[in-house]
Amino acid sequence: MVELFVQVMHPSILFPWFMAMLFGIFAGATPGLTATMATALIVPISYYMSPLAGLAMIIGATFTAIFAGDIPATFLRIPGTPASSAATLDGYQLTLQGKGGYALTLDLICSALGGLMGVGILIFVAPPLAQLALRFSSAEYFWLGLFGLSMSAVVSKGNTFRGIIAACLGLLVSTVGMDVTTGHPRFTFGQLDLLSGVGFIPAMIGLFGLSEVLKLVSNRNALSQPSIASAVKISLRKAFPVVWRHKFTVLRSGGIGTVIGALPGAGADIAAWVSYGIAKKFSRNPEKFGTGSDEGVIAPTSANNAGLAGAWIPALVFGVPGDSITAIVVGAMLMYGLRPGPLIFEQSRELVNGIFLIAVLTQFMLIGVGLLGIKAFGRILQLPRNAVIVIVLMFSIVGSFALQNSIFDIYIMIAFGIIGFYLEKNDVPLPPLILGLILGPMVERNLRVGLVRTQGDFLPFLTRPVSSVLAIALFITLFGGPILGLLRRLLSKYAAKRNEP
Amino acid sequence: MNDNNQNANQNESETRTYSLNFPILLLLIGVITLYFSSQLPVFIQRGQRLPGPQYFPTMLGVFFCVASVVELLRYVACRRRQAPGCGDPSEPAIDTTTTSSTRHRLWARIEGVVKSWGNQSVALLLVALLAFVLMLPSLGFVLTGFLFSLVMLLRLKARPVPAVLLSVALVVIIAFIFVSAFRVPLPRGILSLPF
Incomplete structure (x- = not known):
């Protein structure tokens, strides 16, 4: 353990890790830049480091960015990242009462505690879950992949059907290149660059970097800058007793956040909203929610960081990412030559422990970096928008080039930027697309390998115990909502008829 | 002009749910996928045809064709209801009071798109x-x-x-x-x- 600690504290890891956290503050606190985009831009840089340093950068940047997203949410009512939209409610109300600094200090402590809880659950749940997953066959992995995809389609904003379309687009793109089992080239049109498939990293930079920039550029209003009025006062001493008083809210929200984050497809944003709602239900003074109550700040902010940690559970154990950030993590790990899945707990135990340790330490570092971020927020906002846009653009271009020194990859990045921009204009959510791209080979390989083994018989996919449960879960995910709605409508019609005479 | 643009932008953000170009694009993707999938070799093992390279893309191709029909029906239904939100996302709102003939309208629309x-x-x-x-x-x-x-x-x-x-x-x-x-x-x- 001490050895591992010394290894993690080595400057070659500690320095990029800390820099990534500072970058996380910048990306999270700048509206328009998300934690996902921060991860996407970090991956090409991390490629040139040891896997542990790369993962430390990703972990540091994302946890910090999720917190930093709450800073503009609290001060300006503009969520810095989607995971912070629930934080605009009570946090902003407190700012209006002149207590913005207090709200953010509360927020910061709860973010670190929520993250710590999520990581704690990850550490205890992941290894036994991996033991179970070792017994999975291709049928289970096929269903698991599909379940993850459909969950992400259901929970993403916009309608579910378009989410499924996005997921299938991702799956389609993943079929480009050499066929997973026979090695036959598919959809490459003679392009040698496409033989190894569409590069995941440039595609993702395009989808989350360039398309976001296109959106910003197309809207003239987005270029003007919001301003922040008052000086910020921070007092940790005032905030700790409040957190202690609401310790059960923190525990509950952290737990809920982790579980929701661990569901494939659902991420930190949903975790925050759900635990806000539940905290309001359980609260002794629910009427205060929305007017600047402490609990209204504590619940969503503990949950979103916990959700981020929870999302690592399916990503590490099954190789099925829980949200778009961990989708990038899985892609990055494959790039480092690591294969996330149950075997990683046996083959690279050291690395897994390193990830756990880094995730725990990040929560403590977050307090310091976060305080710095709250103080520096005014400065971050003073950065002209056009400069931010151009910086993101340049890093997108160089980042997609740098991985394979390939100009072709820049074209891929541009193409996916346009695709992402078009799809978002048509209300098609992007996270399912990136999940489809990552999960495509897994879903296809397991489906086909399974079918070849059973001589084309699909029945064993439904009769194995775990896979039947997953298949039912998939069915409920996709059709549960509409069926419930139909039943409710029929019941109300029936009730109306009975009341008529 | 500036205000006009902002209005158009606001309208755009509301009226982007259903547009005709989306189902057309889905159909194109579906048909192209099906065509190129059919060119891929079949996979035969011990005389039995098993899922090969074309299996998965063909499934996806069929899905996109079906999805295109679903989206088209939704678009038509939306148009019939004349609900807000069945416009083309790239079309800015046009001022119908000043432009009368269809040709005029089309021109104004193109001009609006280009000039935004x-x-x-x-x-x-x-x-x-x-x-x-x-x-x-x-x-x-x-x-x-x-x-x-x-x-x-x-x-x-x-x-x-x-x-x-x-x-x-x-x-x-x-x-x-x-x-x-x-x-x-x-x-x-x-x-x-x-x-």
């Missing part, structure tokens, strides 16, 4: 990106990067002197990070600088 500041900026950005990639091998990263950054900054209303300074700084920092620290050979082009 946002669309122009997006187009400029894409052209600049393409130019960047095309010139990168011959001019090298330092020159193209500088030009690209400068053009974009000026378009996004930065003042000239800060724009030049920022462009220089950005190019130098990126070249330093990637070339010196990570040893990525960014294209040098005609400038034989150390990076």
Whole structure:
């Protein structure tokens, strides 16, 4: 353990890790830049480091960015990242009462505690879950992949059907290149660059970097800058007793956040909203929610960081990412030559422990970096928008080039930027697309390998115990909502008829 | 003009749910996928035909064709209800009081699309990106990067002197990070600088 600690504290890891956290503050606190985009831009840089340093950068940047997203949410009512939209409610109300600094200090402590809880659950749940997953066959992995995809389609904003379309687009793109089992080239049109498939990293930079920039550029209003009025006062001493008083809210929200984050497809944003709602239900003074109550700040902010940690559970154990950030993590790990899945707990135990340790330490570092971020927020906002846009653009271009020194990859990045921009204009959510791209080979390989083994018989996919449960879960995910709605409508019609005479 | 544009933008954000070009695009994707999948070899093992390279893409192709029909039906239903939100996302709202004939309307619409500041900026950005990639091998990263950054900054209303300074700084920092620290050979082009 001490050895591992010394290894993690080595400057070659500690320095990029800390820099990534500072970058996380910048990306999270700048509206328009998300934690996902921060991860996407970090991956090409991390490629040139040891896997542990790369993962430390990703972990540091994302946890910090999720917190930093709450800073503009609290001060300006503009969520810095989607995971912070629930934080605009009570946090902003407190700012209006002149207590913005207090709200953010509360927020910061709860973010670190929520993250710590999520990581704690990850550490205890992941290894036994991996033991179970070792017994999975291709049928289970096929269903698991599909379940993850459909969950992400259901929970993403916009309608579910378009989410499924996005997921299938991702799956389609993943079929480009050499066929997973026979090695036959598919959809490459003679392009040698496409033989190894569409590069995941440039595609993702395009989808989350360039398309976001296109959106910003197309809207003239987005270029003007919001301003922040008052000086910020921070007092940790005032905030700790409040957190202690609401310790059960923190525990509950952290737990809920982790579980929701661990569901494939659902991420930190949903975790925050759900635990806000539940905290309001359980609260002794629910009427205060929305007017600047402490609990209204504590619940969503503990949950979103916990959700981020929870999302690592399916990503590490099954190789099925829980949200778009961990989708990038899985892609990055494959790039480092690591294969996330149950075997990683046996083959690279050291690395897994390193990830756990880094995730725990990040929560403590977050307090310091976060305080710095709250103080520096005014400065971050003073950065002209056009400069931010151009910086993101340049890093997108160089980042997609740098991985394979390939100009072709820049074209891929541009193409996916346009695709992402078009799809978002048509209300098609992007996270399912990136999940489809990552999960495509897994879903296809397991489906086909399974079918070849059973001589084309699909029945064993439904009769194995775990896979039947997953298949039912998939069915409920996709059709549960509409069926419930139909039943409710029929019941109300029936009730109306009975009341008529 | 400015206000008009903002109005158009607001309308755009509300009326983007159903548009005709989306189902058409889905159909195209479906048909193209099905065609090229049918060209892929079949997989036969011990005389039995089993799922091969064409199996999965064919499934997806069929899905996209079905999805296109579903989206088309939704679009038609939306049009029939005349609900807000069945427009083309790229069409700005048009002022029907001043434009009477259909030809006029179409023209006004095209003009609106072309003249919108946002669309122009997006187009400029894409052209600049393409130019960047095309010139990168011959001019090298330092020159193209500088030009690209400068053009974009000026378009996004930065003042000239800060724009030049920022462009220089950005190019130098990126070249330093990637070339010196990570040893990525960014294209040098005609400038034989150390990076």
